Amino acid sequence: MEVDLFTWWAISISGGSVFLTLVSIYLYASSRTTRRTRDNTKPKIVSLVGNFAFVWVLLGLLAFYIISIDIGSAVIFAVGNIIVEFLLVLYLIKHRITKTTKKG
Amino acid sequence: MPTHAFSTLQVLLRQLKNPIFAILIACAVVAGVFAELKQAIIILSMIALSVILGFYNEYKAEKIVENLKHNVSIKAVVTRDGKATQINSRLLVPGDLVSVYVGDISPADMRIVRSKDLQTDEATFTGESFPVEKTSDRLAVQNPIPQQLTNYLFMGTVVVHGSGQGIVVSTGKNTELGSISKSLVRSHPETEFQKGIRKYGNMLIMLTAALTIGIFSLNFAIGHYWLDSLLFSLAVAVGLVPELMPAIVTISLAQGAGKMAKVKVIVKRLVSIEDFGNMDVLCTDKTGTLTEGKIILNDCRPLGEEDDPRVLSYSLLCNSAAVGEKIVGNPMDAAIWEYAIENDAQESTRSYAKVDEIPFDYQRRVMSVVVKKNGEHTLISKGAPESIFARCISAEIGGRGQPMYAVLQAINAKFSKLSELGYRLLAVAFKPVEAKPTYSVEDEADLTLLGFLIFTDPPKKDAHEAVNRLKSMGVDMKILTGDNELVAETICEELKVPVKRIVCGPDLTQMSWTEIKAVVEEATIFARITPEQKLDIIKALKANGHVVGYMGDGVNDAPALYEADVGLSVDTAVDVAKEAADIVLLEKDLLVLADGINEGRKIFGNTIKYILMGTSSNFGNMFSAAAASIFLPFLPMLPMQILFMNLLYDIANMTLPMDNVDEEYIKSPKRWDISFVRKYTLFFGPFSSLYDFLTYGIMLFIFGASTPAMQALFQSGWFVESFWTEVLVMFVIRTRRIPFFTSRPGKWLTVLTLSCVALGTILPFTVFGSLLGFAPLPPEYWVLLVLMVATYLLLVDAGKVFFYRICRIRGSE
Numbered sequence A: 001m002e003v004d005l006f007t008w009w010a011i012s013i014s015g016g017s018v019f020l021t022l023v024s025i026y027l028y029a030s031s032r033t034t035r036r037t038r039d040n041t042k043p044k045i046v047s048l049v050g051n052f053a054f055v056w057v058l059l060g061l062l063a064f065y066i067i068s069i070d071i072g073s074a075v076i077f078a079v080g081n082i083i084v085e086f087l088l089v090l091y092l093i094k095h096r097i098t099k100t101t102k103k104g
Numbered sequence B: 001m002p003t004h005a006f007s008t009l010q011v012l013l014r015q016l017k018n019p020i021f022a023i024l025i026a027c028a029v030v031a032g033v034f035a036e037l038k039q040a041i042i043i044l045s046m047i048a049l050s051v052i053l054g055f056y057n058e059y060k061a062e063k064i065v066e067n068l069k070h071n072v073s074i075k076a077v078v079t080r081d082g083k084a085t086q087i088n089s090r091l092l093v094p095g096d097l098v099s100v101y102v103g104d105i106s107p108a109d110m111r112i113v114r115s116k117d118l119q120t121d122e123a124t125f126t127g128e129s130f131p132v133e134k135t136s137d138r139l140a141v142q143n144p145i146p147q148q149l150t151n152y153l154f155m156g157t158v159v160v161h162g163s164g165q166g167i168v169v170s171t172g173k174n175t176e177l178g179s180i181s182k183s184l185v186r187s188h189p190e191t192e193f194q195k196g197i198r199k200y201g202n203m204l205i206m207l208t209a210a211l212t213i214g215i216f217s218l219n220f221a222i223g224h225y226w227l228d229s230l231l232f233s234l235a236v237a238v239g240l241v242p243e244l245m246p247a248i249v250t251i252s253l254a255q256g257a258g259k260m261a262k263v264k265v266i267v268k269r270l271v272s273i274e275d276f277g278n279m280d281v282l283c284t285d286k287t288g289t290l291t292e293g294k295i296i297l298n299d300c301r302p303l304g305e306e307d308d309p310r311v312l313s314y315s316l317l318c319n320s321a322a323v324g325e326k327i328v329g330n331p332m333d334a335a336i337w338e339y340a341i342e343n344d345a346q347e348s349t350r351s352y353a354k355v356d357e358i359p360f361d362y363q364r365r366v367m368s369v370v371v372k373k374n375g376e377h378t379l380i381s382k383g384a385p386e387s388i389f390a391r392c393i394s395a396e397i398g399g400r401g402q403p404m405y406a407v408l409q410a411i412n413a414k415f416s417k418l419s420e421l422g423y424r425l426l427a428v429a430f431k432p433v434e435a436k437p438t439y440s441v442e443d444e445a446d447l448t449l450l451g452f453l454i455f456t457d458p459p460k461k462d463a464h465e466a467v468n469r470l471k472s473m474g475v476d477m478k479i480l481t482g483d484n485e486l487v488a489e490t491i492c493e494e495l496k497v498p499v500k501r502i503v504c505g506p507d508l509t510q511m512s513w514t515e516i517k518a519v520v521e522e523a524t525i526f527a528r529i530t531p532e533q534k535l536d537i538i539k540a541l542k543a544n545g546h547v548v549g550y551m552g553d554g555v556n557d558a559p560a561l562y563e564a565d566v567g568l569s570v571d572t573a574v575d576v577a578k579e580a581a582d583i584v585l586l587e588k589d590l591l592v593l594a595d596g597i598n599e600g601r602k603i604f605g606n607t608i609k610y611i612l613m614g615t616s617s618n619f620g621n622m623f624s625a626a627a628a629s630i631f632l633p634f635l636p637m638l639p640m641q642i643l644f645m646n647l648l649y650d651i652a653n654m655t656l657p658m659d660n661v662d663e664e665y666i667k668s669p670k671r672w673d674i675s676f677v678r679k680y681t682l683f684f685g686p687f688s689s690l691y692d693f694l695t696y697g698i699m700l701f702i703f704g705a706s707t708p709a710m711q712a713l714f715q716s717g718w719f720v721e722s723f724w725t726e727v728l729v730m731f732v733i734r735t736r737r738i739p740f741f742t743s744r745p746g747k748w749l750t751v752l753t754l755s756c757v758a759l760g761t762i763l764p765f766t767v768f769g770s771l772l773g774f775a776p777l778p779p780e781y782w783v784l785l786v787l788m789v790a791t792y793l794l795l796v797d798a799g800k801v802f803f804y805r806i807c808r809i810r811g812s813e
Helices: A005-036 A045-051 A053-071 A074-094 B008-017 B019-034 B037-071 B176-184 B192-221 B226-240 B245-262 B272-278 B286-290 B310-317 B331-342 B385-390 B404-420 B463-472 B485-495 B505-509 B513-522 B531-543 B555-563 B575-580 B591-631 B639-653 B663-667 B674-702 B708-733 B747-765 B767-771 B779-806
Strands: B075-080 B083-088 B097-100 B109-121 B158-170 B265-267 B281-284 B296-302 B353-361 B366-373 B376-383 B392-397 B400-403 B424-433 B447-456 B476-480 B502-504 B525-527 B548-551 B566-570 B583-585
Touching (some): A005 A053, A005 B591, A005 B674, A005 B779, A074 B674, B019 B037, B097 B109, B192 B226, B192 B591, B226 B591, B226 B639, B245 B265, B245 B272, B245 B591, B272 B566, B272 B591, B281 B286, B286 B485, B296 B310, B296 B331, B310 B331, B310 B376, B310 B447, B331 B447, B376 B447, B385 B392, B385 B404, B385 B424, B385 B447, B392 B404, B400 B404, B404 B447, B463 B485, B463 B591, B476 B531, B485 B502, B505 B531, B513 B531, B531 B548, B531 B555, B548 B555, B555 B575, B566 B575, B583 B591, B639 B747, B674 B779, B708 B747
Parallel strands (some): B281 B548, B502 B525
Antiparallel strands (some): B097 B158, B265 B583, B353 B366, B366 B376, B376 B424, B424 B447
């Protein structure tokens, strides 16, 4: 069975996203292992969902990109990006770090 | 001394062992043969620059040995067959009888058989600031350390007083000094930074080899023309290699060295700057580094509570120093004069007239003068406390005379305590005498003890502040000294350095390597240690994973300076120590150490930024290129387009060494952590790939560039997106903070980067762009590109939150 170009593309971008998700899970799990040796607390489901907010955004973006490209609409693609950017800015404001810099 | 011939060519060839050069040379050949000659020339220039730097450093190391040999090439007065002749010290053999006089440098290690008031300066050899008295007496201690060998003359030490004769025990390389030079006959050990670069190079070799072979095989297997496949896979390899890294590192280091020179810190070995910044343990010699390395009179103390100016004025009268424009003579007598001048007390002697003098000698260890004031004669004696005590019948305490036998025990206890704390003491005594033409040693009896003169080698004025600053920067200080433990402890108390544990040289001798590795972690002071033990301590600290700095100024410090990741010395140090050091402080201002560490940390930070970008952004781009080459009916980017993008990207990075570094980054030492680089690449690399794939989607399915006829449009679209993301992500990756808002990039970095982005953006619309195979892009593309890149940069920034704050991954970033 011959796979068309779009399927190839969707597989590639999904593969990249899944890889990034797996790396995130691996990094999170290994950091939890290190921390568990210090404090014996188990992560709560709520905090787990919160901690992986970045991954949910990523997977959401993946779905949105595949759909918008499939439709072939530049307008949907543009609007979707703006919404995601807004969400990411909110996420980053929540985790803001404020400090000054020194001249290098 | 060891005969050591080194070949300049061998030193040069050794430089090419670094694996990153192999990749770079391969890339230069590929670029030169198949692509652009200019690219090949740039890569080859970088290789040449690195080779020259490495060669220069190693060549200099070899010269150290020659210098050492030159320094100790001296003449000796030898008595053979009853005749005394002067010969070159190289011709001495064990068993020769050699005579030494004031100013001579000992030509060999010798057992003293005859001595007259013999004193030597062993400060640069054992760390002892005060002249050491040498006699022919048998030693009372078993297994003595060099500092305890009072009947032994070490090669290279200077006779400062008296004369003596000794039987040569060992010559040349078999002497203590020779063993030091032997340890310098080897290459400079690899610094932590160099190790990191090597590991990184190995990681790149594996990545590049796997990708190149994989891409070529897959492309060839799916039917692409073999030469296109080969060129493409090699271009991807070139794209992966950070060929500008040697230049970035060199520029950073040279710039840092320039800044440090302004604060009188001379960097002799550029590569040591980054280890200087990452140093987490600083081992230091005591004499001349933490202390002034000079004897000063600390106090003139009478026996009672009340001050008595006679202690100082009597010791000025009973003094052998010549006072003119400069004060010359016995260091202790000179120190008394310096103290008096500083305290405006020299006038106190004006009303006295000197009648007679009984000179100092080493049997009596006392000097006396007879002075006259208002017709009354007084004999004043000054000397070693035990010799003076023996000549006293009374002691003046609070203006009242007390019998010596009644107070001797208390005075002795006080004297012993001060001696143990590292102070040197002289006692002052006096008695009224009758006027007579001459006086003799017999008159030095029935004296009244007046007080003590307390001498010390004081800590440097800024040493306390420097120690505190280093501590706040995460640098642990350890003192390695030839002096006894009490002296070292006193210095630590004065500098307010908390002492966790003291280990002495003889104890260290009994320990196994495992025990030494454990003890170096706990101990703050290592006292009475030999140069070899200093070396062992540094090796053990390095084996425990520390980046170790060593600061010293004597001959005995040279091996340690050489072995440490960062060898620090001062301008007043002996030549051998300065030669062995990586960094030399021109002024005795220890505070510049902290400035230097800051500079090193900034340089390391900017180097790491380049590496992280290279292995994440580049890797992501090249990985997506490889994946696309499989399912696309044409190459996603032509080899020359990849090479051009790579060149443009490198130009954008040229000002990275001048970038700002976040304040929190330089607060603590950083380590080269290859596992961190791996994690970083694994996590941040795919971001770039995802957006490359997204661009493929846009070009293929929104702009319809899915056929070989439309490949120029596809390649242009991906080139611009890839370049934008690759370059602009630098502003996000360069800091853990919010880019621009809480961490401003360097001015020149911003200007150059944005200029390169502008150049890359207009390229498809230019004639040169069409020569490279690009085509103009439609207006809608630019709108989508801006939105897409904005999302990408925000997503990477959100990824930083996940990576650093949620997963709490720490490393060399």
